[in-house]
Amino acid sequence: MKTHLTQLLANAAKTIAPELQVAILLERPKSADHGDFATNLALVLAKPLKQNPRAIATQLIAAMPNSDYIAKTEIAGAGFINFFLNSHSQQKVVKDILQAGHQYGRNQNGQGQKVQVEFVSANPTGPLHVGHGRGAAVGDCLARLLDANGWDVTREFYYNDAGAQIDNLTISVLARCKGISTEHESFPENGYRGEYINDIAAAYLTKHTVIADDIEVTASGDINNLDSIRAFSVAYLRHEQDLDLKAFQIKFDVFSLESALYTTGKVKDTVQALINSGHTYEANDALWLKTTDFGDDKDRVMRKTDGSYTYFVPDIAYHTDKWNRGFVRVINEQGADHHSTITRVRAGLQALNIGIPNGWPDYVLHQMVTVMRGGEEVKLSKRAGSYVTLRDLIEEVGCDATRYFLAARRADSQLVFDIDLARAQTNDNPVFYIQYAHARICSVLTQWNGDKSLLLSADLSPLDNPHETALMQRLSAYSETVENAANELAPHVIANYLKDLASDLHSYYNEYKFLIEDETVKMARLSLIYATQQVLKNGLDLLGVTAKERM
């Protein structure tokens, strides 16, 4: 419909101003008074044509061929042209939805190309906290969105199982194995003090076996074997994080270990390739990468004086590996504290000069989450000590509400997670509000108890009151919303859309009855709410939130 109107306008513009190249912009007006579509084309043309925009609008409309879909066009305001679809065109969306079913709103924009979404990527040094939860919710929704837009999506989790933080974890567990209290002065100064360290130590001493990422590790129980403590602790916490992710209903396709980049020689190869590229130099007994060649404000050390590599070297190796695995697109969903790495990783990849496009990979960085309960900030978790865990949240407010609240805000703005609101079972709570709309429709259809396949061929011409028009307009915007959300890498767009759709439905529900005597009107209305149910479900699926049939 949109492309049809755009074409009509383009033809009209060519008639009036053949020599001008203008982009035709069609938008859906906020107010129903302004029709189904509107364009500012006349305003844009006003300057080059040196004419009054309303006069141009009149000419444009005169130059537009007749369309089977348009009931009327109107000039409004400063010179907007508003298009009102005829009722048949408005109603068509209901049939489209019912025919496409769960496929409705999906498109093939990605053309089956490979995209990787890397998210969470928490190091195995403790349970996942609410910040990881935000990354998990946003990352998973991004993956779902890209899938709906025709991309071949791989979900990946990368973790550091070798660095200084892991050493810290190891000596923390060792200290607990020896019975040293976290309060005691001989406990490692920067050690981890959460209760889970106790649990790991206890499991280690009793020679437990844990399985994580298909690796089985049995504790030796030997407190003099640091390697054994390390391997067991990492596996133990990876297993814990797996349980956290399972509770959050998130699955990864690939787990990547930082240590593997060393053992397979990829770090070494990357360093050599960077040296060969000519973008490195030795100074002060260290090896530097000239990231300033690629827009950084100063060069960065790659190999330290002690011979070890700085963290972004394996990062470059890792991303080279991603590129070699054939991902034309990579999206890294991380906390905002990672933003300083973006320039360095991209610079390193450009330095390699292996055909990686400038600006690859994409990053989606999310800002901090604060958790509130009873009007006060919650800072402590029994298990983890210094932060609120994802598991605490899921247990307290449920998976659906947690996912919704963490994904329903723009990633780049700070988020206040209000536990009381997330638990509320009223229209304060947008999750319940949306789920309730779905459940209400289910309830009506159940009570009707008819053959739903008949709804696909219902006569929709009775659908013409303002509530129905508004609902159909909203439904017809769904496909564009899915595209926009993917283009902007912004899952919250879906959440907002669903809230609006639910609102339209509730409003309609209150104003009209569906199970009525008049068979034609009844079937038309049931078709409309059936289509609404489908779109609610499709949208909730994109967020990973359950579409409940009854509440």
Place this chain on the structure above:
RNA sequence: GCCCCCGUAGCUCAGUGGAUAGAGCAUCCCCCUCCUAAGGGGAGGGUCACACGUUCGAUUCGUGUCGGGGGCACCA
């Protein structure tokens, strides 16, 4: 000092180079003989942080200032 994000109603947040800047909560009023009131309708509530610039038009784009948060190691 430099870099990134944010600043919109009392609160939590949407939104947009254009038409009267929206939603929920909170406050006030109204609606169940009725398919789930976990709902709906209405009222009030705004200098879109501030200033300057670009533009026919700026809350939106640019620059600067202020405020909040995060990042600026041969840490990861």
